[in-house]
Amino acid sequence: MLLIGKKNIASPFILAPLAGYSDLPFRLLCREYGAALVVSEMISCHGLMYDQQKTIRMLASNPSEHPVSFQLFGADPESMAKATAVLNNYSPDFIDINMGCPARKVTKKGAGSALMKDIKLAEKILLAVISQSNVPVTVKTRAGIDKKNTTAIDFAKMSENCGAAAITIHGRTWSQGFRGTADWGIVSEVKKSVTIPVIGNGDVTSHLQGLLRMEESGCDGIMIGRAALGNPWVFQPEGRPGNMRNILPAVIRHLELMENYLDTDRQLAYIRNHTGRYFSTFTGSSQIRKTIYACPDFHELKSFISSLTT
Ligand SMILES: Cc1cc2nc3c(=O)[nH]c(=O)nc-3n(C[C@H](O)[C@H](O)[C@H](O)COP(=O)(O)O)c2cc1C
Numbered sequence: 222m223l224l225i226g227k228k229n230i231a232s233p234f235i236l237a238p239l240a241g242y243s244d245l246p247f248r249l250l251c252r253e254y255g256a257a258l259v260v261s262e263m264i265s266c267h268g269l270m271y272d273q274q275k276t277i278r279m280l281a282s283n284p285s286e287h288p289v290s291f292q293l294f295g296a297d298p299e300s301m302a303k304a305t306a307v308l309n310n311y312s313p314d315f316i317d318i319n320m321g322c323p324a325r326k327v328t329k330k331g332a333g334s335a336l337m338k339d340i341k342l343a344e345k346i347l348l349a350v351i352s353q354s355n356v357p358v359t360v361k362t363r364a365g366i367d368k369k370n371t372t373a374i375d376f377a378k379m380s381e382n383c384g385a386a387a388i389t390i391h392g393r394t395w396s397q398g399f400r401g402t403a404d405w406g407i408v409s410e411v412k413k414s415v416t417i418p419v420i421g422n423g424d425v426t427s428h429l430q431g432l433l434r435m436e437e438s439g440c441d442g443i444m445i446g447r448a449a450l451g452n453p454w455v456f457q458p459e460g461r462p463g464n465m466r467n468i469l470p471a472v473i474r475h476l477e478l479m480e481n482y483l484d485t486d487r488q489l490a491y492i493r494n495h496t497g498r499y500f501s502t503f504t505g506s507s508q509i510r511k512t513i514y515a516c517p518d519f520h521e522l523k524s525f526i527s528s529l530t531t
Pocket of ligand 1: 237238239240241242261262263292319320321322361391422423424425444445446447448
């Protein structure tokens with residue numbers, strides 16, 4: 222069990238924010254398969270402030286996905302405070318602040334990883350969000366700017382002092398992007414330096430590995446991102462089923478959730494991408510993926526997947 226603020230999270234396993242992937246259908250699926258908390262894709266504070274429809278669509282939620290955290294990104298404390306006031310209306314259980322995204326379109330405006338270069342600004346942002354938020358606020362950051370400039374410990378202490386309810390550390394640096402491996406030593410160091418819950422993140426590919434990482438680092442929670450794609454069983458001790466017959470119910474459920482919550486005609490490329498990911502480890506899987514990518518519409522895709530069950 223994990224306690225964040227006053228909220229009990231049933232297990233330490235959390236679905237990471239994944240831009241382009243961790244939308245409502247995928248979050249619901251991961252909750253059904255054992256993720257105890259799910260985090261939205263990063264949401265632009267400006268998009269919220271200016272009521273941009275693309276951003277507002279990202280706030281789609283459903284009672285059965287709770288607890289859910291909505292993640293905000295931005296670099297201006299005042300805008301972040303205003304965006305928080307908007308987020309309150311959508312009743313998340315937590316608001317997370319992105320202080321680790323290395324994407325150029327985010328960092329060039331001073332947000333995400335770029336905040337690691339300006340801890341004072343990061344502090345102002347955190348205080349501004351906390352001042353407006355109806356729910357506990359958490360921070361997600363990286364090990365540091367590069368190998369020589371580790372910022373995670375300073376960020377964790379600053380976050381704790383400001384009143385953040387938890388901190389997530391992805392054990393890569395900004396300069397690493399997604400290359401190399403995550404350094405879990407930094408997760409242990411952060412854990413030793415604060416009393417708020419520390420959530421470790423980076424390269425966890427199974428439930429068992431998550432438990433081992435917790436034991437080694439002493440961290441309180443495990444966040445899993447890429448390994449959950451096409452594999453919601455990563456949140457379960459038994460892991461991914463070894464045969465196609467047991468994989469298909471998850472694919473069919475995911476398609477059903479996408480049908481319920483997405484505009485399936487417009488999002489076909491996205492749906493094919495999610496669906497194709499379930500079929501990476503079986504003989505004949507490349508032919509299945511080819512067929513998925515060739516499906517002209519959602520209904521044909523759905524009937525193709527159903528045909529695999531027979
Ligand atoms: C496609 C993709 C999108 C991501 N989007 C976000 C995001 O919106 N916010 C964020 O804080 N991190 C984002 N991340 C980083 C992940 O949350 C996570 O920190 C990183 O992938 C390491 O964890 P993993 O090895 O379990 O994937 C993203 C990563 C990927 C691969």
